[in-house]
Amino acid sequence: MANINLIIDDFKVTVEEGTSILQAAEKVNVKIPTLCYHEDLCVAGNCRVCVVEVEGMRTLPASCAIPAEEGMVVKTNTPKVRRARKDIVSLLVSEHNTQCTTCYRSTNCELQNLSAEYNIDNETYMSVLKPDIVIDRSSWAIEKDDSKCIRCQRCVRTCAELQHVNAIDVVHKGKDMIISTFVDAPMNDVVCVNCGQCINHCPTGALTERRYFDDVWDAIGDDEKHVIINTAPSVRVGLGEMLGFPVGTRVTGKMVTALRKIGFDSVLDTDFTADLTIIEEGTELLTRLKKALVDKKKVALPMMTSCSPGWVKFIEHMYPDHLDHLSTCKSPQQMFGSLAKTYYAEKKGIDPKNIVCVAGMPCAAKKYEANRPEMRDSGFQDIDAGLTTREIGHMIKQAGINFLDLEESDFDSLMGESTGAGVIFGATGGVMEAALRTAYEIVTGREVPFENLRIMPVRGDEGIKEATIKIEGCLPEWSFLEGVELKVAVAHGLINARTIMDQVVKGESPYHFIEIMACPGGCIGGGGQPIPTNAEIRKKRTEAIYAEDEGKVLRKSHENPEIKQIYKEFLKEPLGHKSHELLHTKYRKRFRY
């Protein structure tokens, strides 16, 4: 591709043809403000706040939407440019429900930042905020407040381009234009899968997660209640970003201490039930393979993972006739909940009705999952509240904890022990890698043939990854698998799930086992993670996850001593009676439109 030379604010820049002025400016550290632009998404060019002056052009072009051209002379900070930007931001503020003092996104809001930078209070327009805008709190997971929407459409592009759900779109026109759903139905009544990616891509407080931390504070304050929290792997590699640490810092030990200081009676690890998921799901896969290969029975293959509730709701809406491909395993969060109120309660001698089980998740969909009617196998609502990484960050701030200087500590027990296999659930490919580490060893008695257990073909940020593993030297009871080439695939971001599913529908899927995560990058890029999230941040969090794995003594789920204990003392065997009762679930067909 040809190279283009241009000048931006007196800096000479050389970029590839097709690079936008905005991206070219980034190369020489010239920062141009943006609102509708997000590097994960296609360019929309609708907010105009990124305008610049280009010599010879009469009007101010939007730098995110205009490609750099040979010989261009660009000025990003002239009086004309500043005036235009200030006007644009002022106009946005004039129709905005500017309530920064009470807004959840305050101090982390792109509109607030810009209006502070340009000191808009100097020059405001008359407010034309529409009266009577009602906040949509119909969903368990997503809160939508149109009065704080700047109509940048990042959410719409997210839902379309990354997730291919298209639950929300631009509707009506002109001054009445809003982001809305089919016939303006409440969020709870449409095909939204609660992934929260739109929240993570929204520059303002228009889209936020439903917050439940006040309920959790109340429970903590109630002496009758035994409040426990389980935290997912991705929280420990994201949380630091909210509390003063650089992106990619592992704050596991500090997080545990902080949660204990907040007042949780026991701080436990979702990775424990991630390890458990591997045992149950791995056994389920081997059972399905046996049925297919030995008994020649019809079973649904490929089997697909079920730990991402956004993905589960997606397949329920979009492919309701193919739900038998989903593993029947509950997600680690929900396994945790049902065991907390049975096994844990029993061992600790606590009445399960007094246990409040909270989940700390990188996810918005987990809030909805906790409230699914299926998720009450313990006789109670298994998980009482799901909090995002962001909410946990807020709670730590509310508690006045000096996170930076906090000492580190270990998770409590029971259900606090985990292996590196449980940790890597947080990154795309992690569940697959964890499952292969265990399944291969069950079948052959040997470790997976990858250096230092790193199964590289399933790692990385490619949308769909594939791997083939030849099974050789089986133990006698698994001899039917001798020579079988196990074909697996990994997809993240629901648009990639769609590609995988379309193959399944056509009967052309070559795989035995598929891992799917709703969010780009897997849970580390989840809808409940700190904002911003982008490719570079996802990469750093992923590296932190794999570093956490390698820092563990035990890196295979079946070696987790607490897992051995729970099978011995409570569950008896994988896929056994108790497992079926507590750890497995059913899915439901949902409407497609």
Added chain:
Amino acid sequence: MTEVQEKVRDLSEKYGRRRENLLPILQGIVEKEHYLTSEAMIQVAKELDISAAEVYGTASFYSFLDTEQRGQYVIRVCKTISCDMKGKNSIIKAIEDVLKIKVGETTQSKMFTLLETNCLGWCHKAPAILINDEPYTNLTPAKIKAILGDYIRNAEGKQKIIGDIQYER
């Protein structure tokens, strides 16, 4: 398949099941049904394999693709400046008197809907209105009453569905 769904299927076959044919298909439905029901929009989404929100987003952008119930004849009175200055208010008043509905409403018989619209390009013959696709220009209150009278008589000839309408001859 319901009748509406069949209609949508036929239109999709006629225009092709590609996203860019969304508009002609929606126009085709409105031509026959006067407005887009949820059922019709969902069927369009199915036929074109796009989301229902996208169909609704497109439909709600165009003034002439109604998503609320409309009568058999949709009257759109131009509210833009030339027609305004030439007395569109008196035209609206006359229509309201005859049909006993206000702007935005539909007669009980589902025969007429009264709406306002932006400039129709007939400024030189203001005030102007549209009844479905038919423009009527240089209007006076008397003229519009006569026109409505014709519509009602025509319909009466075909079917008796206009019980709630009394008009002055």
